[in-house]
Amino acid sequence: TFNHKSAETHFKVGKLYDEMGDGVNALMHAKLALQIFKRRDNSRQIEETLAFIEILTKKYKIKSEKNNA
Structure with missing residues (x-):
């Protein structure tokens, strides 16, 4: 099962979404991981x-507030 409280899990899921070319979901999971790590x-x-x-923000040209998580 997916552990929603695990920063490591969110980080890995973000990497997987990036590999699939889904920048929006990759960034969302990376930001969730960041919140937990903080x-x-x-x-x-x-x-x-x-x-x-x-990297995700540049790669997918996603507008994002600096360090917004």
Whole structure:
């Protein structure tokens, strides 16, 4: 089953959506992962997720507020 509270799961699902070319859902799951990582104060994963969000935003030309999560 899908664990909605797992940042790692959201991050992985975001990667899968990216591989399928679905930027909107990839970005949504990356932002959900970021919210959870921030609550856990996990700086390494926050940095990795922010980098992924930036890549997605550029790749799919999605307008996004800076660090909005």
